[in-house]
Amino acid sequence: MTSTSRDVARAAGVSVATVSRAFSEAGAVSELTRRKVLTEARRLGYSPNPAARRLITGRSGNIGLIVPDLANPFFADIIKGVQRRAREARQAILVADTDEQARLEGDALRSLARQVDGVILASPRSEIEDLPDDLNIPIVLIHRQAPGWWSVSADFAEGIRQALVNVRALGHDNVAYAAGPIQSWSGGMRTASLRHHAAELGVCLYELGSVAPTIDGGLAAADLALATPATALIAYNDVVAIGAMRRFAARGVSVPRDMSVVGCDNTMLSQLAVPALTTVGVPRYEAGEAAVALLERTLADADAVPVQQLLPTALVIRDTTAPPRRS
Amino acid sequence: MTSTSRDVARAAGVSVATVSRAFSEAGAVSELTRRKVLTEARRLGYSPNPAARRLITGRSGNIGLIVPDLANPFFADIIKGVQRRAREARQAILVADTDEQARLEGDALRSLARQVDGVILASPRSEIEDLPDDLNIPIVLIHRQAPGWWSVSADFAEGIRQALVNVRALGHDNVAYAAGPIQSWSGGMRTASLRHHAAELGVCLYELGSVAPTIDGGLAAADLALATPATALIAYNDVVAIGAMRRFAARGVSVPRDMSVVGCDNTMLSQLAVPALTTVGVPRYEAGEAAVALLERTLADADAVPVQQLLPTALVIRDTTAPPRRS
DNA sequence: AAGCGAAGCGTAAACGTTTCCAGGTAGTTG
DNA sequence: CAACTACCTGGAAACGTTTACGCTTCGCTT
Structure with a gap:
């Protein structure tokens, strides 16, 4: 059906080895024959069979x-x-x-x-x-x-540190934190960073425990946060933050007047939220x-x-x- | 490095053909040898080389x-x-x-x-x-x-028809429509359906023209809609609808009290929006x-x-x- | 003028499967 | 007991490349 290197070789009057070289190696073939091979190849609609190539080279691409x-x-x-x-x-x-x-x-x-x-x-x-x-x-x-x-x-640790420093500078002494799934390695980094810097900055950290990284998880986190004296909530990610915002709104807690919220990841969602979400930008x-x-x-x-x-x-x-x- | 069908064949005391058959065809090999081949294969960590297989079968999987x-x-x-x-x-x-x-x-x-x-x-x-x-x-x-x-x-045409019928039933006689990119085939379906059924239902349709399928496109659509007598807006998709909702909010137009909005696609966004967005569900x-x-x-x-x-x-x-x- | 290196090219041997074709064995039937 | 069938199995030829090796040819040095 499709043409092979042999067809091209025959058409161009060269050997299959030359066809191969024209397609892969750079200077291994004279410019003249190279051009000849390529035009014949185009005419016949030839392109190298990747399966054959990878069988011998071991590279799949x-x-x-x-x-x-x-x-x-x-x-x-x-x-x-x-x-x-x-x-x-x-x-x-x-x-x-x-x-x-x-x-x-x-x-x-x-x-x-x-x-x-x-x-x-x-x-x-x-x-x-x-x-x-x-x-x-x-x-x-x-x-x-x-x-x-x-x-x-x-560097989640650094981003979260910045969040905490910022919130602290705004005047929040009591900060709640809604953690994510425990298997999450990056979640572990966030938690560790937060504990470390909270102690250092003299911020009282209320750990709300691990919540599902979903809207529902956020709803739950909001209720937990409101049961503490915290005036700011740092969430595992943007989705949790947005879930929390929704619950805050439902309970008549105004964001950011009554409660500041910080998300994590800077996904599209954070810009879609109303008000737009402060968040830790992750590349x-x-x-x-x-x-x-x-x-x-x-x-x-x-x-x-x-x-x-x-x-x-x-x-x-x-x-x-x-x-x-x-x- | 990795073992081949020949290694397995030697180890199991059979030919490569038999190894091949043990791995691909079902009843082409006796249950006894099949089992023998498979255990040897497992022992040697053998799995068929996909490149070689596809070279001969022509199927890549x-x-x-x-x-x-x-x-x-x-x-x-x-x-x-x-x-x-x-x-x-x-x-x-x-x-x-x-x-x-x-x-x-x-x-x-x-x-x-x-x-x-x-x-x-x-x-x-x-x-x-x-x-x-x-x-x-x-x-x-x-x-x-x-x-x-x-x-x-x-069947975008049907979904959009349902949207229009519903809005009409709610009492809206003037409906605005923000269309999407003109290259969009499905967008074309939506527009055609809307025109057809608007005429049939006696709804006055205000076509706002094509907007970008983005939040910004939605902002623009909202302003255009407010310049018409329309009391409901059907948007190209959820993103446009949400953009429009944001602009309505900014201009003091309450959704759905002053303006009904219908999106399309039923993406995650439509559930995240506040208020939650009525939309055309697309599988x-x-x-x-x-x-x-x-x-x-x-x-x-x-x-x-x-x-x-x-x-x-x-x-x-x-x-x-x-x-x-x-x- | 002989020798030599480089460049360009062809031959043929891989790569690891699948599958066609036979051969062999056992079971079944006439 | 021969003939036939069904079932397994092995040998070997593909599949379409890349690449080691060797042969020319050509230009240059000594």
Whole structure:
């Protein structure tokens, strides 16, 4: 059906080896024959069969991407970053969604392993030691650090510190914190940072415990917060913050007059909220790009020493933070 | 490094042909040898090399998915549907994002063509005739119909009709409509349906023209709507509706007391909005699943006659629609 | 003028499967 | 007991590339 390198070779009056070289290596063939081969190839509608190529080279030209939830805007942006950088490198991406189930991560990894040159594993829900380690392909983690592993994550600790400092400067001495799922590595970073800096700044921190990272979780967090003397709420992420805002509104608590709210992630939602949400900006697009860059590095040099890259975060101030009401 | 079928064959005391059969065909090998082969394979950590397999079978076990914007929740849900159905069929998905640029769709199609068994093209921005037609792989369109093409789309016309009927029943005689991008096939369906049924129902339709499918587009639409006698606004999608709601709020127009608003798509946003948005529910997850199902059909029987599947839509009534104020 | 390195190209051997074609064995039927 | 069938299995030829190796040819040095 489709034409092969042999057809092109015959048409151009050269050998298949020359056709191959014209398509891959740069200076290995004279400019004249190269041009001849390429025009014949175009005429015949030829393009190299990737399966044959990868059988012999061992390179697939694909990279795998595993995310907990494709529909979560947080990950969607990561994918876009990956996608973009991968396109530049002429790599295609194979994506797998694990429906937030740690168990499926190993499966996905295993089924991707033979098909791709490397895998990017975003926000793994599994413990690192539960991941299969006999796969023999490079893996880059996003938002999870582990010794001996390549990773790119964001400096959540710093962003959260900025949030706390800011709230403190506005005059809030009592701050509530709604934590997220305990498996979340980045959530752990946030909690640790908050505890550390609250003590340092003399802020009284009310930990509301772990809530679901959903609107409903936010609703619950709001009620918990109102049962404390806190005048500001820092939430695990934007969704929780928005859920809390909704509940505050329902209970007649005005944001930011009666309660300041800070989210995390700076997703599209934070700009959609009314009032617009103050939040910790987390680079997602950039994280995706950086992960591909690291992967390229491991592919170029198989025994490069793993890098653990940390991207900056910064507080984005919008309309949900204000000084506490003098009452 | 990794072991091959020859290693397994040697270990199990059989030929490579038998190993191959043990892994692919069902009853082609005796249960005894089959078991022997599989245990040896497991012991050696063997799994068939997909590149070699696809070189000879011509099947890659991958399907391609092209979307205008991965970060758009509308498409994210489609991807999830595709992903899920594909996983069941043991197919991996290769995803490409075209950044809403029609031009990139052809490129993506071309670069995917050799790597996959078939492609799902979601909401193509290109005209059908601009797509390359020499690729020789099956394509299923989502939210775009064209004669001779496989497609699955939603019955936007019906959903929009329901919206109009409902608004009319509430007592609105003057209805504004903010249309989306003119390239949008589904947008065309909406407009046509609205015109037809407005005439039929005796509703006076104020067409505000095409706005950007963004928050900003919604802001603009709101101002345009307020310049007409309309007491209800039907928007191209949820984002436009929410943008409009924000502008209405800013101008002191209360929703739904002074103005009813209907969105389209029933994305997560419509539930997040305050008040919650009445919208036309569009099956996205299901569309993704259906597209894979159709693709499987074309793969099973290459000269099956193309099917154009239409999924139902339905109005989802929330809190932004109410009878017009008696003034 | 001989020698030599570089550049350009062809031959052929891989890569790891699947699958066609036979062969062999056992069971069944005439 | 022969003939036939059904079922397993092995040998070997694909599939379409890349690449090691070797052969020319050409220009340049000594």
